[in-house]
Amino acid sequence: xxxxxxxxxxxxxxxxxxxxxxxxxxxxxxxxxxxxxxxxxxxxxxxxxxxxxxxxxxxxxxxxxxxxxxxxxxxxxxxxxxxxxxxxxxxxxxxxxxxxxxxxxxxxxxxxxxxxxxxxxxxxxxxxxxxxxxxxxxxxxxxxxx
Amino acid sequence: xxxxxxxxxxxxxxxxxxxxxxxxxxxxxxxxxxxxxxxxxxxxxxxxxxxxxxxxxxxxxxxxxxxxxxxxxxxxxxxxxxxxxxxxxxxxxxxxxxxxxxxxxxxxxxxxxxxxxxxxxxxxxxxxxxxxxxxxxxxxxxxxxxxxxxxxxxxxxxxxxxxxxxxxxxxxxxxxxxxxxxxxxxxxxxxxxxxxxxxxxxxxxxxxxxxxxxxxxxxxxxxxxxxxxxxxxxxxxxxxxxxxxxx
Amino acid sequence: xxxxxxxxxxxxxxxxxxxxxxxxxxxxxxxxxxxxxxxxxxxxxxxxxxx
Numbered sequence: 015x016x017x018x019x020x021x022x023x024x025x026x027x028x029x030x031x032x033x034x035x036x037x038x039x040x041x042x043x044x045x046x047x048x049x050x051x052x053x054x055x056x057x058x059x060x061x062x063x064x065x066x067x068x069x070x071x072x073x074x075x076x077x078x079x080x081x082x083x084x085x086x087x088x089x090x091x092x093x094x095x096x097x098x099x100x101x102x103x104x105x106x107x108x109x110x111x112x113x114x115x116x117x118x119x120x121x122x123x124x125x126x127x128x129x130x131x132x133x134x135x136x137x138x139x140x141x142x143x144x145x146x147x148x149x150x151x152x153x154x155x156x157x158x159x160x
Numbered sequence: 161x162x163x164x165x166x167x168x169x170x171x172x173x174x175x176x177x178x179x180x181x182x183x184x185x186x187x188x189x190x191x192x193x194x195x196x197x198x199x200x201x202x203x204x205x206x207x208x209x210x211x212x213x214x215x216x217x218x219x220x221x222x223x224x225x226x227x228x229x230x231x232x233x234x235x236x237x238x239x240x241x242x243x244x245x246x247x248x249x250x251x252x253x254x255x256x257x258x259x260x261x262x263x264x265x266x267x268x269x270x271x272x273x274x275x276x277x278x279x280x281x282x283x284x285x286x287x288x289x290x291x292x293x294x295x296x297x298x299x300x301x302x303x304x305x306x307x308x309x310x311x312x313x314x315x316x317x318x319x320x321x322x323x324x325x326x327x328x329x330x331x332x333x334x335x336x337x338x339x340x341x342x343x344x345x346x347x348x349x350x351x352x353x354x355x356x357x358x359x360x361x362x363x364x365x366x367x368x369x370x371x372x373x374x375x376x377x378x379x380x381x382x383x384x385x386x387x388x389x390x391x392x393x394x395x396x397x398x399x400x401x402x403x404x405x406x407x
Numbered sequence: 408x409x410x411x412x413x414x415x416x417x418x419x420x421x422x423x424x425x426x427x428x429x430x431x432x433x434x435x436x437x438x439x440x441x442x443x444x445x446x447x448x449x450x451x452x453x454x455x456x457x458x
Binding site: 025 | 205206207208209210214217239242243244277278279280281284285286287321324325327328332340341342343345346347348356357358360361
């Protein structure tokens with residue numbers, strides 16, 4: 015009876031470990047495909063697929079947003095602080111879209127290296143605080159920088 | 161202590177014990193929800209980036225935590241059931257499944273409602289959202305398997321194996337935001353780190369998390385009681401108990 | 408008060424998320440009670456049939 019119980023325990027342990035290892039290998043093999051987006055550096059480095067749509071994730075570069083009069087067309091650069099990619103988009107932007115904001119955009123790279131986006135999603139960070147706390151943080155930061 | 165634990169394992173004793181506990185837990189649950197909702201919706205300040213839309217966090221995050229917690233608990237029941245053949249494990253896991261599934265649904269649905277204004281989309285197939293959806297299907301699979309196999313013993317054993325196989329999905333959900341680039345942001349609260357959420361928002365979040373947990377235990381115990389009656393219907397104590405009650 | 412219901416312009420999202428949550432929680436309680444009642448009724452019926 016004791017023996018059988020031990021065997022069942024071993025069976026359960028091996029089941030979970032076996033599946034775990036198998037899934038780990040599979041996920042590792044599909045690593046690239048699970049990535050939701052490429053970074054601007056990867057795009058500049060030529061790692062992104064040409065010819066079919068993909069996503070770029072990064073920050074909207076400061077002072078790069080140019081809106082055009084009378085249309086929804088917008089130009090901006092998406093950056094990972096090392097490299098940046100020019101993006102053109104026409105459509106509705108999420109509420110969080112602004113300079114310095116993390117975004118993920120889907121589209122294709124045209125031959126001149128401009129990313130023609132069909133969708134722009136905002137990616138926010140994991141920090142939650144009241145506006146006053148954010149002002150205080152920023153003030154402290156500038157104080158430190160000076 | 162060990163003796164009490166053993167007695168608790170007997171369905172009859174558990175039925176009475178759970179029945180005595182449920183009203184107290186239900187009362188505690190109502191108080192926790194009232195306090196949590198008041199602090200979360202009225203007292204907590206709005207967020208510097210997301211304004212008032214972030215308040216969805218107070219239902220989204222607790223239900224997402226519970227969706228994983230309940231599944232892990234069910235997998236533990238499955239392991240104990242497979243190794244030691246304790247009757248109560250099948251009862252508790254079966255009673256947990258619909259609650260866990262509803263928490264998973266809630267996590268997905270409230271996340272979607274939050275995603276629309278903030279991210280700009282109801283749904284994306286990133287690793288976090290996809291693995292949470294798989295969790296939902298695992299719950300449904302467990303329920304379907306239990307109902308599809310007529311023999312209870314066989315059904316529970318098959319469902320146990322599904323639970324144990326599916327448990328690998330839990331670390332994937334948790335670490336998906338660190339392992340891969342996802343649209344979903346990384347965890348705000350981790351045990352080993354100071355949370356990146358202001359205290360005035362953290363307190364209602366934690367109270368809501370406890371409220372969800374107490375809610376789960378309350379509903380679990382009352383569902384488990386029904387499950388016990390169902391499975392022990394041929395015993396004298398159940399027959400006597402049901403006969404003596406007015407329905 | 409109306410500011411509270413307005414939720415800084417996100418009323419539709421915030422309140423539908425909370426409404427859905429309340430609905431799911433309440434349904435959980437109702438389902439548990441119903442199951443309890445059904446099981447007892449069933450056993451009672453079978454119990455009297457046997458005797």
